[in-house]
Amino acid sequence: MAVWGVFAALRAAPRLWRRASRAAAGFRGTFFGRGYSVDPAQVRATQSPPTFGFLLDIDGVLVRGHQVIPAALEAFRRLLDARGQLRVPVVFVTNAGNISQHDKAKELSTLLGFKVEPDQIVLSHSPLKLFFQHHGKRMLVTGQGPLVENARALGFENVVTVDELRLAFPVLDMVDLQRRPKTTPHLRTDFPAIEGKGVSLGVGGSGVLLLGEPVRWETSLQLIMDVLLSNGNPGTVLATVPYPHLPVLASNMDLLWMAEAKMPRFGHGTFLLCLEAIYRKLTGRELRYCGLTGKPSLLTYRYAEELIQRQAVKRGWAVPIQKLYTVGDNPMSDVYGANLFHQHLQAAQQGGMESPLDAHSCTSILVGTGVYSPAAPGPVEQPPFHGHRDFGLSPGLLEAAHVVNDVDEAVRLVLRQEGWA
Template identity: 60%
Template structure:
């Protein structure tokens, strides 16, 4: 029978560790695919990575998993930005690493300025690395466009340069060569992708993520101005808009395969309680409240900007058929979350969060980091979902 469920798989710490595939990942996808290598269940890869193209991430996953993954199955942290078309005609400063300019253009942004272009236009702004300081006083910059907003795609390479130039842009209202006048507030729109404080690569301990960079930026801005840095939108896990986009792609995939049964249940498999589990549980709350005509549950009012902004032009909103009833969270022990004594029998054991690793604008609710299930690895997660769905 056609599947009535789909999977949202995190990537780092669930399917791969750095460039190496997690051993259980290939087993899981052998179970998910038929004899011709075609997936029998709709699958979306939901990662907070953003310093690459969707097509490149799809190729990486195809190689790691031993089956064909299409770019349409991949959601990077920035993918929902294609829905924010009110910013697509504005001149936006983009930060991160990798093909940030190409990513922005692929998402619909027509006028983008990179940190490197800004640095070259205003060489006196970047002063920390003495070897990069200009040897002579450069002529005044003319003709450089006024910046109208900032997109933070992911952690940059030279944090001191990006932090300095972003603050300069916000304090100068998009004209960083000007003298400091009254500090504008509210400041220019800031859209941030990927709030993960930490992520898991090949090293034995977690590595700094983009959430750590955001923490630095927020604290510098507040120290300099005495005011809070505000976000026009925060996207990527655990933001609800990202899961709504994932649900839309799951249903589109099912439609493309000719599966007539409506998708009723989603299973979100992740290794990070503060992004994967929090996000899946937050979306599960959203699904429950949506059935009672409420908009969202569990997020501070200031964060809800990400949903109303997309209200009028979200295809997924128009297309929404309300068939999905739940999004269950499954925590694996192969990444950020590790349980030294094996898989705990009680999910309460893993959710006693003593230090809040989530973003500033998400309130900490202990129930949201409590996984529906905890299993050893992604193969066990797939088997668990199959058993619950009576699927083989």
Template identity: 45%
Template sequence: MYSSLSNSFLQLSVLPSFGFLFDIDGVLVRGKTPIPAAKTAFQKLVNSQGQFVVPVVFVTNAGNCLRQEKADQLSQLLGVPISQDQVVMSHSPLRMFKRYHDKCVLVSGQGPLLDIAQDLGFCQPITIETLREKHPLLDVVDHDRRPNVLSPSAAELPKIEAVVLFGEPVRWETNLQLIIDVLLTSGYPGNPYHCENYPHIPVLACNMDLMWVAEAQSPRDNLMTDVYGANLYNRCLEENSRQGSKSWVQAKVAGGRGPATLSQDEEIDNSWENELASAAAAHCRSVLVCTGVYNPHTEVPLDTRASIAETVFHGHRDFRFEPGLVEPDHIVPDVDAAVDLVFQLENFAPY
């Protein structure tokens, strides 16, 4: 992130040692309306030429558009020029799954799915609609859309080697029906001769709530997802710092849990580990704002909050709930106050 934005900082006498990772909904905007404090905050984050004076990245659970479209929306709403390189969508981590980029993958979700998939590096994406056209008999749920005359294309689809879930589909039943068929036929939909006893086609799902990408201060607005994820990432950064610069891949080989040399597939699969490790932040501090779903006036005692949160925890099944991870490092009224707080804590004066 620093290298892609470094040209914006050349006029500063002291380069910043921190950056901002902004949630969008509830922090910067409500729907399509910018929160007034956001415009004030961003006037402090850019110089007179409209260049950012500190690294700024935007994160969102949205996955139904391209990064450029989201960047254009934010530029218009906030009144500052924002590039697509500053936007992290829910599907952005899929760029790192290069092992599947040259394979045929089935994509499900909303928006311009093929454009999104190709922008991420997938060379052979096909949609649920294409699968329906090729195998109309597979869609036995949606009777209203079933064609009167079944005339599937003569062209055969290549083997589907992964399913990519970009987000919630418009028609859940149809999508699930076809995805399940792909899984149960090992990537040969509609062909019972390829049925296996268990599915082994990988499913790549997008989820920003626990995505481990962050830089320094993180204004967020949700205890159970945003704050929990930021604090969890901070823990990972601290553990990585204690272990030194050795990457997970290097440790795997050196520790004797793998072969002396990695196979080509392993190198492709694990390349993102090295990519993230080379530009990892030292800390990720969570700053909770009160303009989103969080309401400080309905605060409950910590023990009660932890009990409630544990019953509704939506984290990955491999993570156990920890009450301490829902506690933000700071709580401020809005994003403008968050920027002021971080500048004060970092003793940073851009002008």
């Protein structure tokens, strides 16, 4: 499976940042944010290099929509030293993908009141940087936000958006009566972003890149299906359905996510569910992914762990980070993923596969400020499985090691366990 090949490549990749100088490196420049009061004990604690770090979810843990959760400010008051620098390595792991790493770091810096660096952010699609074998292909990309910029930052240089394809083939987008062409349009032959006769994604050299939930789902679903069923040339009709189909890469499998509303909102996982159901109904076959990133995928957690270790070296902490603590609000993505990664780390140690610099454990902590609500009445029967089709139901993986009220309680719990309280 292609995903495991990429995972192996990541494990074997040279850790160049660990060859760099281990001199302490703080944040560059000055950041004027919230004034955090720091206990003297916290300053003393920074003299001992940390052996643990945090992987923090964002939506439902630190923020709800555009509003910061008060407990998040308290949590970082404990995690920052007198100079406003983190006492332990922290990486923010989110399944959001409709923003750039730089802008997400800037947004968090404003909300939390201290400098968050872009290399502390793992978006749902960040690990797609490792799928080198697909970077040279012409990819139909869907999602929102700076789509083309994000795709290029990941290494995909030749991308086509759904809107570009829709304008090139106006007769394909027919659900919205207001957008239907009034007359039969001529086929464009001057579309520069796509090669081939007329307008084509290029047979054999194309694919589909799903970076997040789009708007106008009916348009995206229709055009993605057109590309897959035509083998990348939606201007033609093939006698038989091509299978295996063109490569499909997707990020963010969350069925639901938590914003300001009282009830969870549809996530990209809901869109993927629709796409898979339509493909199965039309072809009688299963839609297959060459890569699935974002929580709860192992690749995402491995990628985040690499950033934790890099951050430790950047700060001059000589010892490797051995224990990871993940804090999230979604049992299916945050808890499942953390427990799955913990199983992987344990198996690697038992099999003698681990590097001396790898983490040894990953502990899951579930908070009640987002998708999971401790105040909600318990189900009288087994709740439905909200995970992605390719991640089987394993009830044990959905059980968090710790369940707490909020992120501040989670941080206090970890600091006590590590003797840093």
